[in-house]
Each structure stands twice: as C-alpha cells, then as structure tokens.
Amino acid sequence: MSDAVSPMNGATFEGFVTVSDTGPRGMITLRGAPEELARMAKALGPDLPEPLSMTAKGPVTLAWMSPDELMVLCDYDAAPGLAGKAEAAVAGAHALVAVVSDARAIYRLDGPDAADVLRKLTPARLDGAQVGTIRRTRLAQSAGAFWMTGPGLFEVMCFRSEGQYVWTLLCNAARPGSELNL
Amino acid sequence: MLILTCPYCGVEADETELAPGGEAHLKRATVGDSDEAFEAYLFARENPKGVHFERWRHAYGCGKWFLAARHTVTLEVYGTYPAQTPEPPKDIIAAVKKRLPDWEGRG
Amino acid sequence: MSHRIEGKGRLIDRSKTLRYTFNGKPMTGYAGDTLASALMGAGQMVMGRSFKYHRPRGAVASGVEEPNALMGIGEGGRFEPNQRATTTALFDGLSAKTQNHWPTLEFDIGAVNDLGARFLPAGFYYKTFMFPRVAWKHLFEPFIRQSAGLGAVPKEPDADRYEYAYHHTDVLVIGGGVAGLAAARAAAAGGASVTVLEQTPHWGGRAPVDGGEIDGTDPDAWVKSAVEELEKAENVTLRLNCMGAGVYDHGFVLGYERVADTTPGDDRPRHRLWRIRARQIVTATGAIERPLSFPGNDLPGVMLASAVRDYVENWGVAPGKRALIVTNNDDAYLTALSLHAAKVEVAGIVDVRPTLTGPLAERARKAGIRLMTGKALAGVKGRSGVKAALVTDLAGKGTGEAIECDTIAMSGGWSPVVHLWSHCGGKLLWDEGEALFKPDPERPPLGADGQGFVATAGAASGALGLAEALADAHEAGRRAAKAAGGTLTRKAAPKANETERQPLKPVWIMPAGAGPEKRMKMWLDYQNDVKVSDVQLAAREGYQSVEHAKRYTTLGMATDQGKLSNINGLAVLSDALGQPIPQTGTTTFRPPYTPISMGAIAGEARGELFQSIRRTPMHAIHDAAGAVWEPVGHWRRPFCFSEAGESDEEAVNREILNTRENVGMLDASTLGKILVKGPDAGKFLDMLYTNMMSTIPVGKCRYGLMCSENGFVSDDGVVVRLAEDTWLCHTTTGGADRIHGHMEDWLQCEWWDWKVYTASLTEEYAQVAVAGPKARKVLEALGGMDVSKEAMPFMTWADGTLADIPARVYRISFTGELSYEIAVPANRGAELWEKVREAGAAHGIQPYGTEAMHIMRAEKGFIMIGDETDGTVIPQDLDMSWVISKKKEDYLGKRAQQRPDMAREDRWRLVGLETLDGSVIPDGAYAVGEGLNDKGQRNMIGRVTSTYYSPTLKKGIAMGLIERGPERLGEVVDFATLDGTGTVIKARLRGTCFYDEEGAKADV
Secondary structure: OOOOOOOOOOOEEEOOOEEEEOOOOEEEEEEEOHHHHHHHHHHHOOOOOOOOEEEEEOOEEEEEEEOOEEEEEEOHHHHHHHHHHHHHHOOOOOEEEEEOOOOEEEEEEEOOOHHHHHHOOOOOOOOOOOOOEEEEEEEOOEEEEEEEEEOOEEEEEEEHHHHHHHHHHHHHHOOOOOOOOO | OOEEEOOOOOOEEEHHHOEEEEEOOOOOOOOOOOHHHHHHHHHOOOOOOOEEEEEEEOOOOOOOEEEEEEEOOOOOEEEEEEOOOOOOOHHHHHHHHHHOOOOOOOO | OOOEOOOOOOOOEEEEEEEEEEOOEEEEEEEOOEHHHHHHHOOOOEEEEOOOOOOEEEOOOOOOOOOOOEEEEOOHHHOEEEEEOOOOEOOOOEEEEEOOOOEOOOOEHHHHHHHOHHHOOOOHHHHHOOOOHHHHHHHHHHHHHHHOOOOOOOOOOOOOOEEEEEEEEEEEEEOOEHHHHHHHHHHHHOOOOEEEEOOOOOOEOOHHHHOOOEOOEOHHHHHHHHHHHHHHOOOEEEEOOEEEEEEEHHHEEEEEEEOOOOOOOOOOOOEEEEEEEEEEEEEOOOEEEOOOOOOOOOOOOEEEHHHHHHHHHHHOEOOOOEEEEEEOOOHHHHHHHHHHHOOOEEEEEEEOOOOOOOHHHHHHHHOOOOEEEOEEEEEEEOOOOOOEEEEEEOOOOOOOEEEEOOEEEEEOOEEEOOHHHHHOOOOEEEEOOOOEEEEOOOOOOEOOOOOEOEEEOHHHHOOOOHHHHHHHHHHHHHHHHHHOOOOOOOOOOOOEOOOOOOOOOOOOOOOOOOOHHHHOOOEEEOOOOEEHHHHHHHHHOOOOOHHHHHHHHOOOOOOOOOOOOHHHHHHHHHHHHOOOHHHHOOOOOOOOOOOOOHHHHHOOOOHHHOOOOEOOOOHHHHHHOOEEEEEEOOEEEEEEEOOOOOOHHHHHHHHHHHHHHOOEEEEOOOOEEEEEEOOOHHHHHHHHEOOOOOOOOOOEEEEEEEEOOOOOEEEEEEEEEEEOOEEEEEEOOOOHHHHHHHHHHHHHHOOOOOOOEEEEOOOOEEEEEEEOOOHHHHHHHHOEOOOOOOOOOOOEEEEEEEOOEEEEEEOOOOOOOOEEEEEEEHHHHHHHHHHHHHHHHOOOOEEOOHHHHHHHHHHHOOOOOOOOOOOOOOHHHHOOHHHOOOOOOOOOOOOHHHOHHHHOOOOEEEEEEEEOOOOOOOOOOEEEEEEEOOOOOEEEEEEEEEEEEEOOOOEEEEEEEEEOHHHHOOOEEEEEOOOOOOOEEEEEEEOOOOOOOOOOOOOO
8 A cells, every 4th residue: 555654754874774764564463372373373374483583484474572462564555464364263262463554663774783773772682683583672762672684684663653763763873983893 | 770581571671671560469359348458458568678579561572461579678589470370489489488598478 | 391201101102292272271292191191291280279178289190080180171062070181081182171260270269268278177068057047048158159069060062972882791891901801811711701891091900000920921911912812702892991880780780981082073972871781790990099198198299109100101201300209018119110210210218117028128229219117208398289298207296307309109008999899789898907998709799699790800809919819800700701601711810920018007197196287288088178187077076977977078079989088088087986997887889980971871862862752643744834742741742733923822712713613623643542352351341441331332432431449530531342342442642551551460460361352553543533513524525434423423433434545433522513533544644634634624624732622621521631630539529420330340449439538528529610700710729718727728628620711602611629519519619829919719610511511512
C-alpha cells in the first residue's frame, strides 16, 4: 500500500555508520500458549523461534518477544493476509492476532562499526551479537529492540511515536568523529 | 545499579531495563474480608533490613513480571523466579539459608 | 625566567611549541606539557588564590590531587571553572584564567581576610551570622555571596557535545601504571576479557619517574612492551584519558573519558561517560603522597616531593633554583637525587628520623647532599614565594637555622588511593608501620552473588615497593580472571629489584612543640584553608566524630575532596581527642573520584534529545498550522491553533464556537487503545472497571471508570466490544502505558489462570474526532461507509473505508455534539487529517486543540482524570453512581470503597458551580465555610476542580468537590480568592452539566 508513510519517510543519514529508515514494514503480534504459537508459526512458514531469537522463511520472519508472544515481520501489504492465516491456524483456541504494522518504526544501521552506535544507547550486551537473535531493551529513554541481519548490519525497532526521537538518537550516535574505537 | 536475571527470557537485565513493583507474595483481601485484613493487604509491608522478596517487571524487555529474593543491605541476589509462584520456592529458600543460616524466614 | 632543564622531560616534545594565554598574556609551552608544567616552565609559580584567606598559591602536586592550581579554562560556550592545571593537557589556543581574586592574581583585595585570619576560625560563619536574623538577609548574605564560591559560573550554553557508551567486560582494571598493566596481563592470560582505564594520557604511572628495574629492563621499556602485548591481545581493551570515576553495585562502574578536550571545535564529543559492567574490578589506582604540616607549608614553592620529581623527570621543569627536602621517609630522597642529577642545587634534606640507615640516604650522602636528621621545619620565609626555611629540632618550639631556598619538597609518607575500593563498601585497615589506611582484603565490596567483586593492586593495596607492588598486582589480576569465569594463569609475575627502605616515622605536625601562632599557619586542606588549629578547635568544641569535624571545619570538602588533607586531618583530630587513628576512622569516600563534567553526566540528553518526545502521525501538520504545543505525558498535543493576530484565549473560544456551530476536528491519536481478548476477557474487564463490560453487545461502546485497589479513580475511557471474545479499551492519553501495565500485572500476578491476552494498539492507529452539528456531512463528503444515524447510532462503531482509507469509526462524543472518532492505520494518519480538512472545508471545519476539548467537556459536565480526580477521589465522590455496578460481587477498588472513611456521608462530592456574577472562579480555589480551624484559618468545605470561561454560555462555569455537594444543590458557597483582601466569589451549587442536559445534540 503505497500511501503508508513511516515516521521518517525513508530518510538516510551518513555518519560513521549509515542510518536509514526502512519504510513501512508488515508486523503482526501473535499471542498464545506455546502450542498455539507453534501452530501459527507452522502456518506462516518459519520455525518456532527459541527465546531471544528469530527465525525466517522467505519473506516472513518470526521474532520471539516473550514466552507467550511472537512478532511476525513481513512485507507491509502481506500483513493482513498472514494475520488471517495465523488466525485460521488457531481457530477455536485461545490466542490473539493483531496487525501492528503501523505501530513501530524500523531503522537500519549499516557499517563495520554499527554495533558502536547501539553501544551508546543500550545497556544490552553487544559483544557476541549474532544473526538470528533479538534483544528487546532500552534505547536511551525509549523502549526498543535490535537484531543483527549481517556483518555490520543491524535493524533497530521502536514505537512509532518515538520514531523521530530514536532516529535523532541514532544519527547523533553515528556522527563522524565519535567512533568508539574499541 | 542492580542486575537481575529475568526468569522468562534469561536476560541479565540492567536495573534501568526493569520496573520495581514492591513486596511479593501479598495475598489479595477483598469484599467479605475484615477491615483489618484489608488494611494489612493494602498497607502492611515487611520493609526488612535483610532478605526481601519483591516484584520486578522486565519492562524494557519481555514485559513479564517476576519475583526476586534480594538482601536490602548487601544487595545480594539469592534468585529470581516466575511471578506465578504463591510462596518463595524451596531452592530460593535454600539459597538464602546457605548464605544466612540464621535467617528465620519472612517476617 | 625559564625553569626548563636540558636533557630532562620524558613526556614533552621540544620540537613542538604550543601557544596559549594565561590571564590574557600570550605564553608558550611544549607538546606533552600540562598547563601546570608549562606555567612552571615559564617561571609562573603563583597559580591561584586560596578560597577563604585569598593567599597566593602555587601547584603543590602534579596530578589529580592538586588543590591549589584551579583555573577557568576556555572562553564563552567552552568556559569551565575549577579545572586543575596539573591535569589539563596543554594545547594550541588554550586560554586559562586564575580565579578567586579581585582585581588581579598579584593584587587581591580579598587577601585582607588573611590578615584577619585569627578571627575567621572553623565555624566562624555559623557562630557569627546568627543574629540579628534580619542582618542575614540584608547584610551578611549579600556580602558572603559576593565573596564566596570558587571560580565563575559559565554564562553561555555549553558549545560541546557529550555522550554515553555502555561496555561489558569480565575484568576491569582501573589504573594503567605498572601495577595495572601487570594485573591486566595476568587477567588476560587467564582468558578473561579485560579493559584497562588510565586517567592520564600515558601508561606507566609513577614507575618510570621513580626508576628501578622490571624484568631486567627499565620501567619505561617494560611499560612499552607490556602495552604492546596488551594491544595485540584480542581480549583486551585499553583506554587512555579515561578515569574510573566511581564503583557502584553489582559491578557497575562509571568511566570518564576526555575525548576532545585538547581539540575544541572538532565536532567530536568532548567527554564520554562509560557505563561499564564488570564481573570483577581491579583498582590499581596507586598512592598519593601526603604533605607535612609545618608553619607556612602553603607558600608557592612548597610542593610534594614526588611532584617536584615529576616536573623534573616528566616535563623537564625545575620548580626553583635551590630546593630543600623535608621528609619522614625514604621516598623523598629520590627527589633529592633527581634534582641533583638535573643540576638543581639541593640545599639539604631535613629528615625527622634521628638516624638514617637506608641505601637511599647513603646515595644522597655520597652525592654530597647535606642531611639534617631529627630535624623539622619551624617556618617558611616569604610572602608569595619561598625565600628560606627555618630548620629546628623536631621536638622543638620553633627557632632555628634559616636555610635559603626557593623550593621545599616535602613528603609525609604515602596513602593508597582506596576511593574506588571504598565506594561500594570495601573496608580499610590501619597499617601502623607505614602509617596508612589500606584495603582489608577480607572485607571487600560484595556483588550480586555475595562475593567480593573489587580487588586492589600494587600501591593501592598498600604495597609501596616496586617488587611487592608488581607481585600483588599480578596476583590480583590472576584471581580476578578466575573469579570472572577464566582461569588462574601460570604465567610468572614481573620481577623487580626492590630497594631496601628504612621505615618512615609518622609526624603529623612539626615542630612538635609549635605554639598556637605556628599551628595557625599549618595548612591541612589548602583549597578550603583549613589548618591544624581549626581541627584542634573543633575537637575542643566537642566534635568527636570525624564526619562532624569534617563538616564543621570543611576539611576535605573542597573540589579535591581531601585527597591531600584527609589522613593528616584525622591524625590531628585523633591526637586532639587522645585516641588512636583507627578509632577515629575515615570519612566516607564517595564517587566521583575527581569532579566530572555536567555535560558528561547529561550525555546526549540535551536540546532535541533532552526527552523522548512522542509525536502523533499528524505532528508535522499541526506544527506547520501554528499549533501551540502542550505536553501531555511525553506526548505533545496542540493546545490550540492560533491564527495570525489571535491570542491563545481567542483561538480557543473560536475553536469552541465553531465546533458548536459548524464542525471541529481533533487529533485524538494519543488516546490509549488496548486490545483485550479471550474467553475470560469479559470477566477480567468486569474486575477492572467499576461497571459491567461483559454485557456490552458486540458493535457497541460503553464509558467506563477504573479504580486502583485502594478505591481511587485511576483512569476512564470508552470500551468497545469488537467481537464475542474481544474488547478494545480506550484510556486517557497519559494512562495508556500505565493501564496496559496494570492489566498485565493482574493477569500475570493474580489471575494467571484466566484466559486473557492483551495487546497495546495505541500506536497502531491515528485517530481523528470530527465533532459538531455538521460532522456527518463531513464524513459523507469523505465518502465510503454509511455513517447515517440508522446505520451507526450513538455509542456504536463500524468498520469500513473513508476516503479510500480503511477505517474504524466510533460514534462517541466528548464534546456533547454529534461526533465521530475515526481510527485509521497510523501510517495513513496524516493523509486522513488532510482529507478530513478538505472534505470539511465547505462545512466550515476547523481543528481544535486540547483546551477547547477541555472546556467543551466541562460544559457537558464530563470529568477529566487529573482535574476532577487527584488520587484521593472515589467514583462515589463524582456523583457517578450510574457507572458503579451494584450487581458485581467484586471489582478492583470495591472493597476499599467500603472502608469507613470512603463511606463517610460528608465527603466532598462533585457538583457544578455557577458564579452569581458570571465571573470565572480562580483555578484551585477553595470553598470556605463557617468558623476557623485549629490554625486560625477558615474552614474549608470544598475546592474547584475545573473552571473556565465558557464561550458557549458566555460566563464562567466550574465543577468542584463540595462537602455533601449533591445534597445541597441551589445553595450558595463562598470561594476564597488569593488576592489577600479576603474577598470571596459566590457560586451556586448545581448539576454538573451546563449544556444540552438531555443529550439531544450528540444523539442525532
């Protein structure tokens, strides 16, 4: 749906790390007991993720959010359809499926020192971060989450209303000359 | 600046990722209970100089409430466990007793 | 007059000249200089004036412990007061100004305080400025304010930026001297991740100055190879210019890194505050030399012996032409030998010890230096510099031989830097032999597992000799690695040759027989001008606790926090109290170790990043439309939309009248929206709200009130039944996160067997309220779903599309007008706002802000959480019995509402208020009744909760909580004003609804 406008509307900032708004992304909150989560995961494709991890199959990624909650990441336009699939998989059982594609913003950090940008904002451990894990944490004064998508590549998620604050935080942390040189 | 391990996700959470929730293992008093019982439920708290069982929420993480046994003076942490635990679990009690043999249990 | 020495200065590069200014005067120094070494190199010995007596002062130290050489550094937005010249690295363009004097450093009027020093003893201010009270305000305080304070306050916003960085490490070594490096090597060899912080720009600490041999080489070479080895190691992080500022619970440490102090304006962050989590901490923080307390020990030119040595060896600077050494231990002999080797004349060594047995004394004797044993200094001649010292018998009263000199290098022994050990509870032991407090390894600070998490290494442990320090540090590093999860390395400790040292002789004042006149000239705390006589006076006046004596005399309370004065002061206090030093104990060591910048503490949180501001999808549109912003929680909401030439009040009135006559639009996106789903969701909501939510038919909306368990109203909003097992709960803007947390709390911690899931959808939807008689026309103009009364009656909702945007529309009204709230995906909120505006243009639509919303709801008598409620108000007080279910056995707050005080009949309850003269009751006004209370004030019988001018009714309207209010409708009560005249505003009690009481307008 081309009319959807993410909070930073595709902006890019070139610092010692490139910060970019990834634009609208499909997101679905799934809540349920482990059996229901497993059924929904099966219907959507990826394996059921272990705690603090992410699994993917094709364009669909599942992120572990809490013992009874997963988040689906997918194409923006695909979210309603996938939500329907998930709901169908648990029809009659106790579970919750909600499309939340507009509730959050996702930014990308790109550069060999991408982790250093996060090191300035979160008390979470960055050493040993690897593709396939997700950490929900605090980014300065905001709630957020981050995950690694490749060497020197991170995605950072925050609530939409704090999207501008977190964007400014990331760009400020990536300003040239402030490399941590660890 | 405490570190508490969230029993749900296993994260060693920084105190700034947590929200405190006061004393644990309170038993709810409600309609039908005496004024005294209700007052105790609302207001009477242990406030010990020593071992305390308390509620924490992994607010900037998985969002789950959990319980912790912690020494209010030394800040030693004897363990954390899920909120769906009506009484302090045996292994936590054992961990406290191991460090404080004379501890007489919750006040 | 240059004081530079050829051939010395291991830290400076004489090929690189740096230009700076000192009190406006152009000066030069070398790369590698500190400001203090550059000034001294240029012959500038006086670097400031003391705080209380304005005595001229020079640098007494060479590092962080410096109490005297405090300066204002930088200009304008980069000005910072009270910077130690001894730790300020010199750079091209540096500007330094001395402080605490007027008009000039050389001539200072405040120095008259010095002449009257005998009249300004400890506690002078407490004793003197007590009476008469009026004199304090008009006479004493203005004078003291004028003359007090160290340095000047910066007048411009800080031009630099700052940041935080978080770091995790197994072992953190604080201090990069040879002990720190040895500990780091041992810890790294044990497989631990290791981080080393060094506060200065150089590795190696004192060892390269003090000499000796490590692993068969000189300390400089050893340091170089150790650093190279650590740099190569994958598991080691090294950080220069980064001070370990404080140790806190569970291995938390603050590191204060000076990133760009010497390159102002290069856009790098000036300072970085490291927030480190370490499993184990090794403090290799060294030791600080103690001054000796002799009369005149504060004159410029009297310096710590180790500092004199540092200036010679590190920066090639001689503090003077002829130096006298005074000591109670062997260490100062190194200074004598260093000066001698640098061809600076040594006038002699005054040693309090009656006989000298050590090899260092022998070397001095061989060098032809005059040794005076069993002697002390009885005074120093000179006014703004040393001219001569009086040497006398240690036991004497104070007459003796005058020895000409311009420098006095003193050593009273060493004190381990135990600050970081002590910050989090590490305990100390008194070492009688070395006369020092050192860490008690049996009583370390305890971590989360109840085990020690801090160890000390080297001189910080009290191991003052090179060999024992290295052995101690190696062992500390080994054990730290093991405790942090690594192994005990088998690697050998560095080996050093130990020079035999003769024990020191503790001497706390000299000469022993000095009378009151002389004790008044023995400085303990240079910066705060506290002398031996002041501490003795405090003891005589009954101050027995060291903490009390400290605060009474201000000993150790200056910006240096007593680094030089602490031990000497408490030794004098102990002596005066006739008790041993360990019985007196130390004062508490608190972080930070040395002052850190306010900018570093703030980090990035300033300007735009001061707070996490929450913005709706329409924020930018409102901003462009001239919104006057109002903070609501972390949100910013438009208070009103002022047009050109319009006051805020005029704008609010226009917005209200237009909404009532035509149609208005409000950004309601900030309202909390929580999805509640499950077989037990209805039961759960019935517990959460005071009224029934399980009975709402699918497709309908119902207003609800929520209470906390103590019965007080906590939030309100409209609850919507979306499906058989699904509800959507709207909360107040400020309550969204709190109420979601509240729901999860009860679901997780009390009713965990109930089948309910919640999800916050607050951020998922942008919401626009379209309210006013023409609201339906606007929605029809948008096109799409059927919004007729038949299709969508009052208090219902429907899904559909409007202007091609998928929308959920609620027919609810907070204004009392025909009203629709349209929720769309947030990413299309801006689009919806624009389309509503376009569609509404023909109908006179105007946006309205929160103030118009507040007034319109008050006209309708709707409560507002935070106005009508304040955390002490129960639903029964709000005369809203219709929203309290009588059928329910239980709900959160019900039991509390049965408590005697809640059931009292004379509680203040909500009514409408109509002033007799149509005026507006002041915000917060109290209703006053008959009689006076026990304080002689008029009895209060209620207060106003909301009060506005209603442009609709063209008069003041209000609501208030009044004693037995609803029983007294029609009565007139008095509201007190605050104008001091005792006048009252009379208002008649009435129902809360002022507008369209039958509710016909909303239900059309």
